[in-house]
Amino acid sequence: MDLLIKNGRxxxxxxxxxxxxxxxxxxGLIKAVxxxxxxxAGVETIDAAGSYVVPGxxxxxxxxxxxxxxxKEDIISGxxxxxxxxxxxxxxxxxxxxxxxxxxxxxxxxxxxxSEGFCNVFPVGSxxxxxxxxxxxxxxxxxxxxxxxxxxxxxxVGNSELMMRSMQYAAGIGIxxxxxxxxxxxxxxxxxxEGFTSTELGLKGIPCVAEDIATARETMLAEYxxxxxxxxHVSTKGAVRIIREAKARGVKVTCETAPHYFTLTDAAVRxxxxxxxxxxxxxxxxxxxxxxxxxRDGTIxxxxxxxxxxxxxxxxxxxxxxxxxxxxxxxxxxxxxxxVDEGVLTLNQLIEKMSCNPSxxxxxxxxxxxxxxxxxxxxxxxxxxxxxxxxxxxxxxxxSPWLGQKVKGAAVATVVGGKLMYKR
Amino acid sequence: MAEFKHKHxxxxxxxxxxxxxxxxxxxxNMRDINCRxxxxxxxxxxKTIINLFYEASTRTRTSFEIAGKRLSAxxxxxxxxxxxxxxxxxxxxxxxxxxxxxxxxxxxRHAVSGSHYFLANKLNCSIINAGDGAHEHPSQGLxxxxxxxxxxxxxxxxKVAIVGDITHSRVARSNIQGLTxxxxxxxLAGPPTMVPxxxxxxxxxxxxxxxxxxxxxxxxxxxxxxxxxxxxKTLMPNAREYSRYFGLNPxxxxxxxxxxxxxxxxxxxxxxxxxxxxxxxxxxxxLKQVENGVAVRMAMLYHVCGGELE
Numbered sequence: 190m191d192l193l194i195k196n197g198r199x200x201x202x203x204x205x206x207x208x209x210x211x212x213x214x215x216x217g218l219i220k221a222v223x224x225x226x227x228x229x230a231g232v233e234t235i236d237a238a239g240s241y242v243v244p245g246x247x248x249x250x251x252x253x254x255x256x257x258x259x260x261k262e263d264i265i266s267g268x269x270x271x272x273x274x275x276x277x278x279x280x281x282x283x284x285x286x287x288x289x290x291x292x293x294x295x296x297x298x299x300x301x302x303x304s305e306g307f308c309n310v311f312p313v314g315s316x317x318x319x320x321x322x323x324x325x326x327x328x329x330x331x332x333x334x335x336x337x338x339x340x341x342x343x344x345x346v347g348n349s350e351l352m353m354r355s356m357q358y359a360a361g362i363g364i365x366x367x368x369x370x371x372x373x374x375x376x377x378x379x380x381x382x383e384g385f386t387s388t389e390l391g392l393k394g395i396p397c398v399a400e401d402i403a404t405a406r407e408t409m410l411a412e413y414x415x416x417x418x419x420x421x422h423v424s425t426k427g428a429v430r431i432i433r434e435a436k437a438r439g440v441k442v443t444c445e446t447a448p449h450y451f452t453l454t455d456a457a458v459r460x461x462x463x464x465x466x467x468x469x470x471x472x473x474x475x476x477x478x479x480x481x482x483x484x485r486d487g488t489i490x491x492x493x494x495x496x497x498x499x500x501x502x503x504x505x506x507x508x509x510x511x512x513x514x515x516x517x518x519x520x521x522x523x524x525x526x527x528x529v530d531e532g533v534l535t536l537n538q539l540i541e542k543m544s545c546n547p548s549x550x551x552x553x554x555x556x557x558x559x560x561x562x563x564x565x566x567x568x569x570x571x572x573x574x575x576x577x578x579x580x581x582x583x584x585x586x587x588x589s590p591w592l593g594q595k596v597k598g599a600a601v602a603t604v605v606g607g608k609l610m611y612k613r
Numbered sequence: 614m615a616e617f618k619h620k621h622x623x624x625x626x627x628x629x630x631x632x633x634x635x636x637x638x639x640x641x642n643m644r645d646i647n648c649r650x651x652x653x654x655x656x657x658x659x660k661t662i663i664n665l666f667y668e669a670s671t672r673t674r675t676s677f678e679i680a681g682k683r684l685s686a687x688x689x690x691x692x693x694x695x696x697x698x699x700x701x702x703x704x705x706x707x708x709x710x711x712x713x714x715x716x717x718x719x720x721x722r723h724a725v726s727g728s729h730y731f732l733a734n735k736l737n738c739s740i741i742n743a744g745d746g747a748h749e750h751p752s753q754g755l756x757x758x759x760x761x762x763x764x765x766x767x768x769x770x771x772k773v774a775i776v777g778d779i780t781h782s783r784v785a786r787s788n789i790q791g792l793t794x795x796x797x798x799x800x801l802a803g804p805p806t807m808v809p810x811x812x813x814x815x816x817x818x819x820x821x822x823x824x825x826x827x828x829x830x831x832x833x834x835x836x837x838x839x840x841x842x843x844x845x846k847t848l849m850p851n852a853r854e855y856s857r858y859f860g861l862n863p864x865x866x867x868x869x870x871x872x873x874x875x876x877x878x879x880x881x882x883x884x885x886x887x888x889x890x891x892x893x894x895x896x897x898x899x900l901k902q903v904e905n906g907v908a909v910r911m912a913m914l915y916h917v918c919g920g921e922l923e
Contacts, residue, residue: 385811389626391726391748391786394810461727507704507728509746 197237245277245565257286275600426479754787769796777837
């Protein structure tokens with residue numbers, strides 16, 4: 190299917206483009222970007238006047254729950270949510286059942302995504318077998334079967350020696366290690382951030398230093414071994430500072446944060462709201478400010494959602510019994526566009542953090558509208574106002590703290606490999 | 614008389630000064646019933662109260678049960694060891710099933726902070742909190758206030774020292790809320806591992822560096838139970854050392870005002886939080902607290918039922 194996207198504001202950081210242009214797609218590839226392009230008769234044309242046309246957004250941190258936990262989400266519903274949110278590629282974490290620690294599971298995901306999914310799916314394999322934290326998974330086989338990174342997301346590798354050796358080994362294979370940086374002893378049975386709100390609500394707190402210590406460990410291991418590390422879902426001001434300082438020393442560290450860490454504080458937990466329960470937990474306003482500053486000054490490379498679908502029965506329970514995590518694929522774009530409205534990021538920087546940087550960090554070879562490249566394109570209307578409603582979300586799960594709230598900005602067309610996979 | 618507008622009593626944080634004063638004055642009136650030869654009035658006749666206790670309790674459960682019976686309500690006690698909770702039934706399902714039997718009030722104790730709000734959103738009967746995690750224990754807070762009022766005739770301008778594990782104490786949180794709303798000051802002391810961050814922002818609260826500082830000129834000394842089941846293994850070396858720095862004894866009590874009240878929510882670890890001479894001595898109001906517990910709980914049951922006398 191060919192496609193012509195007319196008169197949009199084309200923003201492509203990879204080519205330093207920001208102009209009103211047309212984009213012509215042919216045979217799944219970008220044919221041309223320029224002014225006054227025309228297409229042969231019968232080619233579908235999208236009028237993008239007033240919209241942004243950008244390299245397809247990439248969410249480098251999602252949980253698709255498939256295989257094994259399809260009652261929460263599956264590859265079909267998860268990728269449908271992704272394209273509705275403007276994402277043309279997602280990287281799915283390995284805490285499935287069974288774990289993505291072997292070729293069979295990785296291949297299953299890739300094949301199902303190709304045949305039934307709505308967007309590109311790049312699996313992330315596990316660092317350790319079965320997320321056991323005990324011994325390394327076969328990272329070579331994982332890479333050869335299509336995994337773009339390894340991570341024990343959700344279960345930090347507590348053993349520092351194993352983490353260091355895994356980073357060295359992964360560097361030899363040429364696969365990125367993504368760390369869920371938390372010191373588990375300090376997390377303990379904590380259910381929310383430790384601070385005034387946890388004191389008032391009588392909930393056991395998770396001190397921010399649990400994340401700071403683990404982030405410091407990862408940057409020190411990366412510095413010592415000279416290998417790269419990517420820190421997932423940064424939420425504390427301490428972690429931002431540690432990563433900023435490490436980057437200044439030349440350590441090969443990159444990191445991401447999630448929209449909830451720059452929009453919400455732990456005050457959202459008041460009323461024991463289980464849709465404000467995630468790991469790492471929502472922090473305090475000083476942390477939110479630090480996350481924004483980290484995004485602004487480039488310390489934080491990427492915005493990822495940590496899309497974590499959970500069934501209603503796993504959230505509609507007493508607070509400490511509730512599962513950690515919220516869905517994010519369909520709300521990330523409007524919340525992140527808010528950073529541009531606030532003046533935290535330029536539009537160009539936002540597209541870098543939601544497309545180019547994730548592609549570069551993981552070597553995905555996407556995130557460009559250059560002629561000849563794969564036609565992954567997102568068309569964004571920054572002005573549309575809409576209300577987040579459970580029954581209109583494509584995700585199987587509805588665990589979002591933004592239900593019922595009005596947001597601004599949405600993907601109006603999502604093109605994956607030249608195919609129009611979502612149209613608003 | 615002021616009107617009590619709350620359907621549930623989950624936390625003193627949710628109540629106003631007027632609400633709290635009304636509950637206390639009703640409790641004072643209820644005490645007369647408890648001193649009669651025939652300790653029963655028909656006020657809540659025909660009402661059904663379920664006492665759902667997910668955590669062990671002697672005082673509170675018995676006290677709520679007696680309170681309900683003295684008001685002629687039908688009270689049923691459920692403990693998790695002989696309920697469907699052991700078969701994996703969720704709290705919400707248990708509660709909905711109980712609700713199907715049309716209780717008017719569910720009095721619940723639960724280990725998870727905030728679980729009463731969760732239930733209140735699902736059920737249309739009244740919910741009374743008999744203790745939730747480390748959040749609140751409003752009936753204890755109210756009975757403590759009533760006991761202080763018995764001694765001092767007022768609840769404003771008092772200096773109240775609360776000593777022990779503040780972090781895990783729902784009793785401390787309810788007392789902080791109640792005392793602050795009524796105009797008294799709270800001085801906290803405990804090992805820094807047991808003082809939660811930001812607690813001084815909960816009200817008129819001062820965190821003291823030492824127990825002696827908190828005791829200085831106190832009108833009330835409230836000792837908290839060292840809850841070994843909640844503390845894990847990392848908050849203090851052992852009970853012996855705890856007692857050395859945070860135990861109440863005949864020497865340090867002299868720092869408080871002469872004849873200051875000594876209170877404890879129970880159960881007491883004798884020789885740890887306080888020596889037996891303190892528990893059993895002239896300054897101890899511990900048993901008066903228990904006695905007042907029945908009247909306070911009668912007042913709570915009465916007001917959530919609409920406060921209408923038959």
